[in-house]
Amino acid sequence: MFNLNLFKNIGVPLYLIIYLIFPNSAITQNLKVDFISNLENSLNGRDFDFIKKNFRNDDSQNISRQFSKIINDFPESRWKIKRLKSNIPNKEILRIKVSGEKIVNGEIYILESNFDYLFSMVNGKIDEGIIKNLFTTIRNDNKEIDISFKIPDRVLTGSKYDIDVILNKPLEEVIIAGAIKPHQINSFFEQEILLEPLASGGIYKITRAPSKPGVQIWSGIIAHPKGIITFTKTIDIVDEI
Template identity: 30%
Template sequence: MAGASLLQPGQAARLESQLVDRLHQALNNNDTAGLTALIDQEGTVDSQQLTARLGRLTEKFGPLTWQVSQGQPLADGRARLELSVRGMGEVAGVPYQLEATQILAVSSHQGQILNQEVLKEESWVYSGDQRLPVTLQIPDAVLTGQRYDVDVILDEPLNSGLLAGGILEVGPYEVETMGAPTIQLTTLNAGGLFKRVQAPYTPGGQTWTVMLVHPNGTLITSKRVQVSDMPPPPMATPPNLH
């Protein structure tokens, strides 16, 4: 990975607190110039693609409220950056709420983001005051060619009314442009959606989008599954001070 030579092998790195604060401020102010200034142009992060995606997200659900924090660094020396965002939008007069989280493995240089890798990405868009209580049993990461389950389970049984839903794999272009995929819905009687799938044989990712329609509204949730030809790096072990 480009830029990995900036870190000593086995050394756990953390992003500068000023960089995290500036990123938090740029996102909450929808400051594309400020966000671009945080990206090292010699790295692998496409600042134009990043700001374009932020613009589309703001157009659909703005103003947005972001939270940015650091988690435990990874054992390979990269920092772990955790982002969450909330917003509200409207489709055909119906208000929708957005909740999304993203975890990134990040390396930086001189106060700028050099490289990033998406470790986890999940979003929820729903109508009504509260989202339907469901659990996504979808792994964060799998190996190339691996078979795995994509399950969406209702946490509470519906007392009345029908529930319809569907699962669809969404391609990279639809993810990047935030397009609205056409999902075929079927009536659900088994307390959720259950699908056995297979990862591609090349590293990258798979994104699954689930749509549930119930008497109280609609829920659309998406999750990205990281596909790798090797197990994901563990988090760094904190030093023993005793």
């Protein structure tokens, strides 16, 4: 039987799995294929000058700071960007994937993050950028844990909805631990998640959306004998679907 005492009183800092959410980021007036390619190359090449030239001053400072955190935690991280068709007037959408890995105490941690980036282009500068549909995992189990995440991308204001994180294989006598909690953008740096035993083979939660439109963020962790998985998911809270 797995010894749950190994996880007693463990608190997991949230900054590592949420720093990709930077508010009020921002892109230029004529979005061209070469611009997208240059943006991707600048991120992969750690070219901060490109960011400073193509983002507004306040946004470029914020993005550079957040980007530095990613590079510091995952020095070999790679970015892939492609343009999506937008049905929103005066808005563009990029689909962005970030992947990377690092070794901590002999363990390999794998980062995978996917999100859509919705933005306007004002005076040749990236402006009014919003992260949508972000889902990030960091795990050290070499993907041996068969896990499913059933978390919606958007829900109606004030409505009830389910959050299910399911371990698909029978646990038998194995004990796992985990937890999940909500928080707001820019409020996560000092927060921790305290693990609890999960007798049901996953996390199953019914919650209610806020009464006003916006973004709700959920972060959690699953601790299993084969490894640890941390995750972050954003949910759009909307007036209509």
